[in-house]
Every structure is written in C-alpha cells, then in structure tokens.
Amino acid sequence: MVTMGQLTATLNPLGWTLPIIPEMDDLTVGGLVMGTGVESSSHRFGLFQHICLELELVLSDGSVVTCSREENADLFHAVFWSYGTLGFLTAVQVRIVPARPYVRLQYRPVHDRSQLSRLLTEVSGGPHQFVETLVFDRDRAVVMTGDLVGHAEPTAEPHKVNTIGLWHKPWFFKHVQTFLERGEDYEYIPLRDYYHRHTRAIFWEIQDIIPFGNNPVFRWLCGWMVPPKVSLLKLTQGQTIKELYEKNHFIQDMLVPLDQLDSSLDVFHREVEIYPLWLCPFVLPADPGFLQPASGKEQMYIDIGAYGVPRTVNFDAVKTGRRIEKFVISVGGFQMMYADSFMTREEYRTMFDHSLYDKVRRRFDCLIAFPEVYDKVNRSARD
Numbered sequence: 472m473v474t475m476g477q478l479t480a481t482l483n484p485l486g487w488t489l490p491i492i493p494e495m496d497d498l499t500v501g502g503l504v505m506g507t508g509v510e511s512s513s514h515r516f517g518l519f520q521h522i523c524l525e526l527e528l529v530l531s532d533g534s535v536v537t538c539s540r541e542e543n544a545d546l547f548h549a550v551f552w553s554y555g556t557l558g559f560l561t562a563v564q565v566r567i568v569p570a571r572p573y574v575r576l577q578y579r580p581v582h583d584r585s586q587l588s589r590l591l592t593e594v595s596g597g598p599h600q601f602v603e604t605l606v607f608d609r610d611r612a613v614v615m616t617g618d619l620v621g622h623a624e625p626t627a628e629p630h631k632v633n634t635i636g637l638w639h640k641p642w643f644f645k646h647v648q649t650f651l652e653r654g655e656d657y658e659y660i661p662l663r664d665y666y667h668r669h670t671r672a673i674f675w676e677i678q679d680i681i682p683f684g685n686n687p688v689f690r691w692l693c694g695w696m697v698p699p700k701v702s703l704l705k706l707t708q709g710q711t712i713k714e715l716y717e718k719n720h721f722i723q724d725m726l727v728p729l730d731q732l733d734s735s736l737d738v739f740h741r742e743v744e745i746y747p748l749w750l751c752p753f754v755l756p757a758d759p760g761f762l763q764p765a766s767g768k769e770q771m772y773i774d775i776g777a778y779g780v781p782r783t784v785n786f787d788a789v790k791t792g793r794r795i796e797k798f799v800i801s802v803g804g805f806q807m808m809y810a811d812s813f814m815t816r817e818e819y820r821t822m823f824d825h826s827l828y829d830k831v832r833r834r835f836d837c838l839i840a841f842p843e844v845y846d847k848v849n850r851s852a853r854d
C-alpha cells in the first residue's frame with residue numbers, strides 16, 4: 472500500500488495534497504483506513520476516514536466490492552477501525568485539495584494551563600489550516616498554528632525560512648521548545664518538511680534510542696543516517712527490549728472531547744508524567760460506525776499522545792493503562808488501537824459502538840473468516 476511519504480512526494484510538486492497527512496513517512500493508506508489517522512489539519516477535516524470517498528475490498532468469499540457513503544454505505548462506515556476484520560482493502564479513493572509550497576507556522580508559548588485550554592479551544596474553531604500543540608510540562612506548552620502560503624512571503628523574508636527536514640537540523644520538538652524562552656514568533660517551512668516534521672525524531676522517541684542524536688556534531692556527521700525505520704525497530708527488537716518497553720515505556724494516544732482537556736491533562740500528569748505530550752484537535756462528525764461523539768452530534772475532540780518513559784514512581788503498565796482507559800471511557804473518549812490496550816471485551820464494547828460492525832460482520836460472513844477486532848487488538852489477545 473502507498474505510504475504518506477510517497478503521496479506527498481508525488482502530489483505536492485503537482486500542486487496537490489491530501490487534506491490530512493499523518494506525519495510519519497511510512498504510514499500506509501491501508502493502515503490509516505483500517506486503524507485511524509489524525510493530524511494537525513484534523514480540526515477542519517476530521518480523521519483519515521473522513522477524507523475517504525470510496526473503498527474497494529475483497530470480502531471473505533473472494534468477491535470484490537466497492538463501498539462509499541452512497542453505495543454499500545453500511546460496509547463503508549463499518550470498515551474504519553475494523554483492522555482488517557471485514558475484508559482486505561485493495562483500493563481507496565481519497566479527497567485531494569490544492570497545496571502551496573510553504574507553511575507559515577506561528578509558535579505561541581503559553582505558561583499556564585488555563586491559558587492553554589482557552590487558546591487551544593479558540594484556535595481549534597478558528598481559520599488556521601494547521602493546529603498542533605506540544606506540552607513541555609504541567610503548565611508550559613507551545614501552541615502552533617499554520618497556514619499554507621506561496622513563494623511571495625518567504626521570498627520577502629528569507630531569514631524566516633526554516634528547512635526543518637534537513638539532516639543537520641535540530642529535532643523538531645527541541646526546536647519548538649526553544650520558543651518557550653524566545654517568545655512568540657513565526658517561520659516559513661517548506662510543505663513536505665512541515666508534513667513530516669516528526670519523522671526524524673519519531674516524535675521524541677529517538678531520544679531514548681540515540682540519546683546523543685541531537686548533538687550538533689552528530690547531526691552534521693551522521694544525521695543523514697537516522698531515523699531507523701520504525702518497522703525495522705519493531706522487527707529487530709529482541710525479547711528483552713520488548714519486555715523493557717512493555718514495562719517501562721508508555722505509548723498511547725487517547726482521543727477525548729476537547730472540553731475534557733484540562734481533566735485529561737491532570738490524569739496524564741498524575742498517572743504517567745510524560746512530557747512532551749502531543750495535542751492535536753480534531754472534529755468528529757456523528758457518522759455511523761465505531762466512533763460516536765459523546766454529545767450525539769458533531770463535536771470537537773483532541774488527541775493526547777504520550778510517548779516515552781513515565782516519571783511517576785508507581786507506574787505499572789497494566790494498572791496505569793487500565794486506569795487511564797477507564798477515565799477515557801468515562802468522558803466519552805476513545806483509545807487508538809495501534810498501542811497496547813488492556814480493556815475487557817465489555818469495556819471495549821462500551822468505548823466503541825459495535826451495532827453496525829456486528830450487523831456487517833453477519834451480513835458478509837466474517838464470523839468464521841476473520842477474528843473480531845477486539846481479539847486482534849487487545850493486549851491479552853496479542854500475547
């Protein structure tokens with residue numbers, strides 16, 4: 472399947488792009504349809520599923536079907552988050568929108584929590600094309616808003632152009648952190664560099680893999696060799712590293728209603744105290760399927776991504792994970808399923824609305840052909 476890196480490399484020079492480009496080069500269209508994808512334009516366009524127009528699948532009996540909002544609509548809506556348990560995805564028709572060569576990215580440091588939720592709520596409903604926040608500790612964060620621009624502005628202010636994707640540039644999250652001290656400012660970033668800004672540092676996971684990787688000498692001499700491919704890291708980690716990561720590392724994305732941001736940040740701070748945190752608002756329409764907005768109608772949500780080593784002394788992967796999952800269910804939120812999930816089947820069914828999924832599985836003879844999604848994604852089932 473096609474990757475995000477291939478899509479931006481092909482489409483952007485032609486003046487086109489996808490409305491949502493999940494940021495790591497190697498993410499595939501298939502994985503993002505069957506799982507989910509969220510990015511800094513999601514406050515306007517929703518999740519990756521919301522930019523899909525038509526899907527082609529091979530079903531359990533070998534037949535090939537296409538589905539969309541108009542044709543086989545039940546199947547179309549049930550496919551997202553189904554992780555390949557309804558059929559094999561063979562083609563996707565996805566929306567494209569005009570691109571421009573640069574993003575004007577505004578960095579706005581905030582130094583207190585209430586200011587953070589106020590500003591994020593304001594910009595999530597505002598006119599900017601991109602919205603993303605990195606939280607650096609309990610109270611300090613940098614809210615970023617971006618807009619597509621042509622060549623004129625960067626040409627007029629060449630000192631404001633920052634090609635952040637070059638091998639010798641500082642890791643993006645480290646660069647963002649400097650604005651806490653420097654104060655509010657803006658830069659022009661080439662579009663592809665912006666889209667894939669978290670690739671080189673795998674968000675900030677690279678600092679646990681190559682702790683000296685942001686040293687300027689290392690970057691200039693060896694920066695072109697990193698990052699290692701996530702798929703390679705996954706494939707080559709031995710049992711010991713795997714267990715170390717399982718016990719001492721936390722990788723989760725929780726999607727909660729935006730009005731629950733403050734309480735959610737408190738929970739993450741109390742339970743894992745991992746920083747930076749990734750905050751990415753997205754609009755969730757009330758479409759049929761697994762994800763039903765807590766309010767029953769279109770609602771603004773936010774993805775809270777925590778990747779790293781917990782600093783809390785009583786961290787216990789399973790117990791802590793379960794407490795956070797329960798909190799997320801209690802506020803009408805969702806957990807992304809690429810990471811470990813410890814929910815019981817009942818909790819999983821409370822978090823995700825299975826009514827359409829169950830109906831479609833019966834209709835298309837999936838019960839014997841494919842596992843149920845819980846049995847594929849839950850931690851106890853994976854072991």
Ligand SMILES: NC(=O)C1=CN([C@@H]2O[C@H](COP(=O)(O)OP(=O)(O)OC[C@H]3O[C@@H](n4cnc5c(N)ncnc54)[C@H](OP(=O)(O)O)[C@@H]3O)[C@@H](O)[C@H]2O)C=CC1
Pocket residue numbers: 472493494495497498499500501502503505506507508509510554555556558559560561807808809
């Ligand atoms: N910004 C974001 O939103 C980010 C999202 N992610 C997550 O990472 C995952 C995407 O990673 P990626 O490596 O591309 O995907 P994966 O290969 O991890 O696939 C994810 C799931 O989709 C299934 N799948 C993939 N392609 C097909 C297909 N053609 N037909 C049927 N099922 C398919 C896989 O099934 P099987 O297990 O059988 O192979 C698997 O269950 C997503 O789940 C996403 O949520 C990760 C980073 C960033």
Ligand SMILES: CC(C)=CCC[C@@H](C)[C@H]1CC[C@H]2C3=C(CC[C@]12C)[C@@]1(C)CC[C@H](O)C[C@@H]1CC3
Pocket residue numbers: 509673674676701704705708712716722724749774776778807809
């Ligand atoms: C932005 C969203 C929604 C998600 C980003 C998630 C990523 C940060 C993780 C997805 C898979 C993770 C893996 C690792 C780091 C964090 C992710 C890229 C490892 C590379 C960490 C080191 C281990 O040895 C292998 C891991 C594979 C998966």
